Amino acid sequence: MAAADCITLPYAATGAFSGLLTDYIAASPALAPFYNRRPELVAFRAQLEEKQAAYSPEARQRLVTDLRAQYTDLGGEVLPAVAANLDLLAKDTTFTITTGHQLNLFTGPLYFVYKIVTAIKLSQQLKAEYPKYDFVPVYWLATEDHDFAEINHFQLFGKTLSWAGPGEGALGGPVGRLPLDGLAEEILNQLPPEVPAAFKDAYTSSATLSEATRKLATSLFGSYGLVCLDADRPALKQALKPLLKQEIQNQLSNQAVQATNGQLTAAGYKPQVYSRPLNLFFLTDEGKRERLEPDATGADCTQVTVRGTSRCHSQAELLALAESEPERFSPNVVLRPVYQEILMPNLAYIGGGAEVAYWFQLKGIFEQLGVPYPIVLPRNSAMYMSRANLGKLRKLGLNTLDIFKPLGELKKQVGAQLGQEEVTLAAQQEALAAAYQQVQDLAQRLDPTLVKAVAAEAQKAAGSLAGLEKRLAKASEAKHETAYSQLTALKDKLFPEGGLQERTDNVLSVLINNPGFIDQLMECFEPLALVFAVVEEA
Numbered sequence: 001m002a003a004a005d006c007i008t009l010p011y012a013a014t015g016a017f018s019g020l021l022t023d024y025i026a027a028s029p030a031l032a033p034f035y036n037r038r039p040e041l042v043a044f045r046a047q048l049e050e051k052q053a054a055y056s057p058e059a060r061q062r063l064v065t066d067l068r069a070q071y072t073d074l075g076g077e078v079l080p081a082v083a084a085n086l087d088l089l090a091k092d093t094t095f096t097i098t099t100g101h102q103l104n105l106f107t108g109p110l111y112f113v114y115k116i117v118t119a120i121k122l123s124q125q126l127k128a129e130y131p132k133y134d135f136v137p138v139y140w141l142a143t144e145d146h147d148f149a150e151i152n153h154f155q156l157f158g159k160t161l162s163w164a165g166p167g168e169g170a171l172g173g174p175v176g177r178l179p180l181d182g183l184a185e186e187i188l189n190q191l192p193p194e195v196p197a198a199f200k201d202a203y204t205s206s207a208t209l210s211e212a213t214r215k216l217a218t219s220l221f222g223s224y225g226l227v228c229l230d231a232d233r234p235a236l237k238q239a240l241k242p243l244l245k246q247e248i249q250n251q252l253s254n255q256a257v258q259a260t261n262g263q264l265t266a267a268g269y270k271p272q273v274y275s276r277p278l279n280l281f282f283l284t285d286e287g288k289r290e291r292l293e294p295d296a297t298g299a300d301c302t303q304v305t306v307r308g309t310s311r312c313h314s315q316a317e318l319l320a321l322a323e324s325e326p327e328r329f330s331p332n333v334v335l336r337p338v339y340q341e342i343l344m345p346n347l348a349y350i351g352g353g354a355e356v357a358y359w360f361q362l363k364g365i366f367e368q369l370g371v372p373y374p375i376v377l378p379r380n381s382a383m384y385m386s387r388a389n390l391g392k393l394r395k396l397g398l399n400t401l402d403i404f405k406p407l408g409e410l411k412k413q414v415g416a417q418l419g420q421e422e423v424t425l426a427a428q429q430e431a432l433a434a435a436y437q438q439v440q441d442l443a444q445r446l447d448p449t450l451v452k453a454v455a456a457e458a459q460k461a462a463g464s465l466a467g468l469e470k471r472l473a474k475a476s477e478a479k480h481e482t483a484y485s486q487l488t489a490l491k492d493k494l495f496p497e498g499g500l501q502e503r504t505d506n507v508l509s510v511l512i513n514n515p516g517f518i519d520q521l522m523e524c525f526e527p528l529a530l531v532f533a534v535v536e537e538a
Contacts, residue, residue: 143176176210
């Protein structure tokens with residue numbers, strides 16, 4: 001049951017989600033070939049049995065050992081709930097529920113928070129359903145991503161705050177490794193004083209963006225036991241060796257994705273991500289992350305170049321590097337999920353609509369490699385309604401779900417409640433058309449050359465009447481202009497730039513006035529219900 005301050009509606013009713021996502025939620029048979037198990041509580045029994053059989057003690061030990069080292073490197077005392085989950089991960093009856101995201105400054109858009117809350121809540125529900133097992137929520141940091149422009153800004157109270165970065169020479173490599181030069185002057189010193197200290201402390205006490213993001217996520221979710229994982233680590237990259245060998249020798253992933261893309265297209269869906277002949281990047285000595293590209297001039301494509309450099313390797317040389325220095329390789333969006341599932345005892349991946357779409361492109365890779373394909377769960381999605389905005393909505397005579405209607409329809413609804421007369425001259429237009437038709441019939445009998453002139457006059461008269469209708473409607477609307485202006489402003493506030501609030505607003509815009517927001521989300525969200533939520537300020 002949803003909380004009293006949480007209202008739900010179908011994803012499709014919002015008009016804000018792709019057909020693929022709404023079809024998946026509706027269990028459309030057309031999508032059945034692209035996933036293994038539905039996101040349903042009962043399905044996790046078979047999922048955990050499959051993963052338990054496939055996940056080796058060596059893989060578990062490697063993961064836990066490096067995670068402990070990561071938390072030691074962060075310094076300070078590990079929160080009790082996190083420490084307890086690290087201990088649980090050492091047991092073969094413990095599994096992970098994972099979500100991942102870029103290292104957006106100050107968490108970026110609200111859906112970052114929604115992803116993690118979904119993972120935590122699902123872990124709790126699975127423990128209640130399967131008490132013999134344990135479930136640990138994990139945030140996988142996209143530390144190897146090199147697209148700095150996507151993560152160097154966030155919006156707060158309608159203003160965009162941006163970080164120029166540590167300098168051009170430092171950009172182009174994994175963002176997790178970036179030092180935080182200039183961040184204090186460009187961002188931290190511009191924040192309003194009401195911002196919770198934990199947000200600033202995470203950055204002022206850190207040397208890199210990865211470290212700061214882990215500290216911030218822990219300050220927000222550590223009490224729930226969230227484990228943060230940075231997989232850009234030499235010890236963890238050892239797990240990549242078999243995958244790297246297959247990719248370099250056989251270009252396995254591209255073949256599998258291309259085959260699946262054909263099936264998706266035939267089913268009426270557009271593939272989300274582009275697969276390359278080699279779905280790997282190379283981390284250069286200069287700290288850049290550059291794409292590996294087979295040399296098309298080679299008869300058998302055994303020569304591979306590192307894009308943007310003069311570096312070129314034979315297939316044998318790359319295989320030797322993959323064996324001796326797997327940390328030099330970085331999976332792209334196609335292979336990153338496979339790396340994740342090899343590395344962790346994972347049961348489900350939680351992502352947004354675009355992520356669900358590209359995971360559906362990857363099932364064939366998992367099948368060929370013999371790696372269990374996780375349950376793919378759409379993250380909880382929500383709109384937050386503050387008391388102030390809720391009051392404005394009620395004052396206009398609207399209920400919470402009305403706000404999803406088109407603005408024109410809402411104006412008519414508000415107008416009707418305010419006693420505004422609906423202006424329509426449809427009946428007059430119909431009478432006018434009938435009158436001119438009679439004249440046209442008369443002209444046809446007396447002088448057919450006048451028919452065109454009558455038709456032209458009829459069109460002119462109809463246009464004049466339509467113009468009068470607009471002027472009369474505008475005059476009627478002007479009587480309630482204040483209410484319509486309030487409605488328009490509220491619609492723009494809750495749907496910034498015409499999109500969902502969660503894709504633009506930052507969590508600080510809520511937390512500053514509602515410190516209990518995350519606890520409220522924990523109560524409201526039902527991960528497996530697959531519905532959109534409207535969370536009203538408690």
